[in-house]
Amino acid sequence: MIRTLLSRGLSLSLSLVVASVVIFVMLQAVPGDPAAFMLGLNAQPDTIAALRAELGLEGGLIQRYAAWVGGMLTGDFGQSYTYRVPVADLVRDRIGVSGPLAAYALILTVAIAIPVGLLAAARRGGLADWGVMGATQLGIAIPNFWFAMLLVFLFAVKLRWVSAGGFPGWSDPLAAIRALTLPAIALALPQASILARVLRSAVLDTLDQDYIRTARAKGLSRRAVVVRHAFRNAAIPVLTILGLQFSFLLAGAIIIENVFFLPGLGRLIFQGITQRDLMVVQSVTMLLVFAVICVTFLVELAYTFADPRLRKG
Incomplete structure (x- = not known):
């Protein structure tokens, strides 16, 4: 180890x-x-x-x-050409938006994808399976920025339930979470669609194994077989996709943060590109690369907890 x-x-x-x-x-x-x-x-x-x-x-x-x-x-990311302040200060202010947004979107992704994927696998070939496959295909096909604009038009312009953009800060946690809800949904929809399809395929492959047939022969219900046995053994490909998705949600939210005018790292990179602030762009990009590599490392460690065979190896 x-x-x-x-x-x-x-x-x-x-x-x-x-x-x-x-x-x-x-x-x-x-x-x-x-x-x-x-x-x-x-x-x-x-x-x-x-x-x-x-x-x-x-x-x-x-x-x-x-x-x-x-x-x-040493923690010195250089001086911003445009803002004339240390880049570390800009990152410190913006990570408080991008980090919670990525975590919020990942929670929504898991909350949607796991029950949907398990439902499709348990009802293979049935109406629920076809419905899930059609819905996830639509979720993958819709660009997240277009879906984000639809959310703004419906919930901010028509229903006026939330503001169209901006971030009030964490002095009021409920208002902050409310401001991040639509961006998190816009980010989570395509990722949940991908994860649900991967989970369905992984569970279906597991359901063909001999120990699953043994569990069924012992009289276990379909739900117990899928949730307690098949899901646990299909976790490795799901962990792989989750690691990649968190990296994407953290580093790939540039368009969503600009749609909702969120002061996050994605918007900071976009502003740095338009203003030719190379120190901001290269330092923040390097920080995001470091975060992606660390997440990948943590996912590989999670494999050993998901599969006892890897621990023995």
């Missing part, structure tokens, strides 16, 4: 190094000068040079990369 953890830790460290190099090189290759962009068309060359020095844009690529990575290791 310890050898496995060390091996995975080394692999993840190498992945982080490769990701940091790719992110830094790609953003440095973007045409245009951030200092010239910030100062406008009529800026003087000496003014641009002074701003480049202030922003840390002078020096070679290796020197700037080493300074950036060294700063991140």
Whole structure:
């Protein structure tokens, strides 16, 4: 077990190094000068040079990369070109929106997908199965940003149950959760559809095993066979999809956060791209890559708890 953890830790460290190099090189290759962009068309060359020095844009690529990575290791993500504040402060303010939003959407995804997937597997070939398959296919096909706009139109414009966007902060937890509900639903719908279909397929594969036939021969009900036996043994592919989905929900909510005007990390990256704030983009992107890799590592650890054979191995 310890050898496995060390091996995975080394692999993840190498992945982080490769990701940091790719992110830094790609953003440095973007045409245009951030200092010239910030100062406008009529800026003087000496003014641009002074701003480049202030922003840390002078020096070679290796020197700037080493300074950036060294700063991140100590918690210094650099200075935002646009906001003129440390990027770490911006991340600290925005993670309080993106993190709970991703967790909320993941909870909704699991709450919808597991009972729906188990129902479809238990009623294989029946009306419920066909209905679930049709509904999940529709959920996968609908773009989440379009579904988000439909939710805004229905619940904010027509029914006026919630506001169309914005975030009131966590001083009022109920208001904050209410503001995150529609974005979480918009994010959860396609992910729940995917997870339900994966769960149905995994459970159906498990139902063909010999020990399931033995459980049925002992007189167990269909519900007990599906929930107590088949679901537990179909958990590994479900855990894999959940890990990928949480990573997507955390790092891929840029469009949803812009639809609902949520001050999260996705909106921060979008603003950094439009304002050519490369320090914000590369630091926040690297932070999200780190979160994705950590979630992947935790999912692999969860395999050992879901499957005793892996613990013995």
